[in-house]
Amino acid sequence: MADFSINILGCGSALPTTRHLATSQVVDLRDKLYMIDCGEGTQVQMRNMRVRFGRLAHIFISHLHGDHCFGLPGLISTLGMLGRTGELVVHGPKEVETYLRPVMDLFCRGMEFDVRFNTVDTRSHSLVMEDRSLSVWSIPLKHRIPTCGYLFAEKPKEAHIIREMTDFYQVPVRCMKDIKQGQDYVTPEGEVIPNARLTRPAATPKRYAFCSDTAYNRSIIPIIEGVDLLYHEATFAECDLARAKETFHSTARQAAEIARDAQVKRLVIGHYSARYDDLTDLHREAEAVFPGTILGNEGMVIPV
Amino acid sequence: MADFSINILGCGSALPTTRHLATSQVVDLRDKLYMIDCGEGTQVQMRNMRVRFGRLAHIFISHLHGDHCFGLPGLISTLGMLGRTGELVVHGPKEVETYLRPVMDLFCRGMEFDVRFNTVDTRSHSLVMEDRSLSVWSIPLKHRIPTCGYLFAEKPKEAHIIREMTDFYQVPVRCMKDIKQGQDYVTPEGEVIPNARLTRPAATPKRYAFCSDTAYNRSIIPIIEGVDLLYHEATFAECDLARAKETFHSTARQAAEIARDAQVKRLVIGHYSARYDDLTDLHREAEAVFPGTILGNEGMVIPV
Known part of the structure; x- marks a missing residue:
């Protein structure tokens, strides 16, 4: 087992299909777990992938579209039923609290742990959280509503x-x-x-960047430059470029261009539109620009 | 295909497992669909079971525990994205609207169909809805919060x-x-x-009763007497009877006693606690009282 890896719980887009689920990932750094986005069905996928609920300390939400956060009430309720006592921190745009507070007031009375909201300014690249082994930074993205990605930077380890x-x-x-x-x-x-x-010397600290959802946005390049692994949304194929622009999403080719120009080491794509039964075209279009592009899929565990 | 059947989308209880999902069923009466409860993941299960979103007109919510309603925001959003224009009616205790309104205000702006809430008095056995082919009645249940089951009574057909x-x-x-x-x-x-x-003469009209969640409650017997199919919760095995009482749930044996004493034609049980890896004991305990008890499972389609 790698000591820094990402688990892809869901990499579909707004409409879930029988092939892909709503967005969620779990970053695993030496058995401490950090979730990014929590679409509907995330808690069931955690069970399927044997991700341990008790190891989860922080959840980072990219934006307030349902396919990125409708799994939060169920996950939080489940953590309560499992007897959690330690604080859970939910980081994200301020609307996350607007959404969750009333739901929790209705459903989570008497829960023995606190949920703390940490408001993230989605327009600036700034430090969101740090602990002993990791710092997490926001990455301003360009979407229809306030949205940010997250950069997970491992701290230097001792020799x-x-x-x-x-x-x-x-x-x-x-x-x-x-x-x-x-x-x-x-x-x-x-x-x-x-x-x-x-x-x-200790191994060089690694970095992982999560960028979803976003239009083609070259201003993220200096932030993610040289990261060991980049997850970039690739909602559309090149033939649907107009639709990508209109909805503030990216094509697979654009994801690969960002990866190439930011000289990242590896690229994994996801957030596929439900319109594609077959992702061969998306994969080929990304590969043409960034050879070795990984076609993200539910259940994948990728070392950073 | 039977012209009146139920589709079991999920028959687990509060904690979802890899074996069972949160509660949801779809009643199919001559291709018109009526949903009962909508736990997290319901819309994905609809896809898996090829239940057609466009045929859904009414949703009946039994009570405001998350495992019976956390799938509503995702399902409603998806119906919007699929271009629905016809009204959707959500029937349930008044708290359903308290929960959903603010969530819809945040996530469902610009949707082209209306969601109408119909408040159900969970303490009385009364008519909730009727259309040309069906009438739906509430069944007062005994749970920790206001809860009702639903009785689906087919109307007499023409000769x-x-x-x-x-x-x-x-x-x-x-x-x-x-x-x-x-x-x-x-x-x-x-x-x-x-x-x-x-x-x-036309076939005799059929009746289906959904009773979940509820403590052992003999006062429902006159309401469900003689129904063609009864779904009754069976959260616990007899060895956990104390826990059943404490949490206002039923054991499999109690579900079967209700079925026997109400002289229903067939019984299907569900809402299993996550503690049981194996449901053989629950099934055997119900069968001892009501032979032929059907052990409900995800994906089952049962003619009424």
Whole structure:
């Protein structure tokens, strides 16, 4: 198991089909779970994919269209019935609270945990949340209503101790923490042992960007530049470009252009319109611009 | 195909599992569809079971627990996207409107059809709706919040014309309607042809009763007496009788006792607690009291 991965619970668009469900993903960073969007049916998909409800601490909502948030009341009720006590934080545009508060007042009385709303300014690229291992940033998107994507940036990890070397120099346990964070070791005799001789560098921190829903929008390129994995919506095929413009969505080719120009390492597409029974064209159109494009699908677990 | 049947979209209880979904059924009477309850995921189940969205005219909500109504916003949005123009009537306790109005104000602006709320008094057995072919009555149930079941009573159908006889007597077309409704025919010569010689009686009208969620409640027996099909909740097995009482639910055995004492023709049980991986015990306990009990399951289509 990769220690940083995304689970695709749903990657359909507004109309659910028998092939694709409404949008939801779970980012798994060393067993701590962060949900992005929560369309209808998300809690059932969590069961199907064996995503553990108890590990979920934060939910990030991109925008207030039903296919991105109608699963919230059911998920929150279920967390209550499962005996959750720890706070749940829901990040998103301010309308998320306008929607959820009255529903929770009707259905979630007596629940033993708090739901805290953190309003995200969808027009700015700013820090939304950070904890020990991760920081999450908003990505302003261009859609029919206030919408933002989210950038998940792993924090630098501590270096790995080379046990043979610290044993050889008889480094006391109390010095280990500093050494992991890059300090040299000075022996009781005054000899300086350079940090590089005692540690192996930690893996480079990884970054994941979620961008859905959005029109073709080149202003996100500097924000997502070089990310290890980009999920970009690809609602339409090139033949429906006019419809994409009209509805503030992207084509698969446009998603790939953003990925190519932002020099991301890998691209996964999703949010497919219900009009396509077969996604071969969308995949081919993206591949022509960004070879290796991953065609997102329900149930996929993708390492970042 | 039977011309009066029920489609079980979901027959789980509050916690959805990988085996059972939240409550929803569609009653199909000669291709006109009536939904009972609409838990999360109902619209996806409609797709899976090929239930036609356009045929749906009325939705009946039993009570305001999430597993019986969290699918409404998604279903209503989808009907809007599919271009519906005809009114949709949502029948249920008054809290249904309290819940849905603000959600629709946020998500359903510009929709081209009206949603009309019809408040049902859950404490009385009264007529909720009728159209040409059907009347629907409330069934007061005993649950933690105001709750009612629904009795679907087919209206008497017209008798079938015996074509050979009407040809023989040269009955004019304009008289057919009266004959179907039971009148005799008088020939131009004044001869009275008794109706029984011109028609075959129509099939006896059928009745279906939906009773979920409810504690063991013998006061419903006179209302559902002799129905062709009864769906009765059976959340718990007999070993969890105490829990059933506490939560105002029934055991499978209690469901069967109600069915037996109301002399219904057939019984289907559902609304199973998530605690049972295997429903053999529930089925056996019901069968011991009411032989032939049908163990409800997702995807079942049962003729009334």
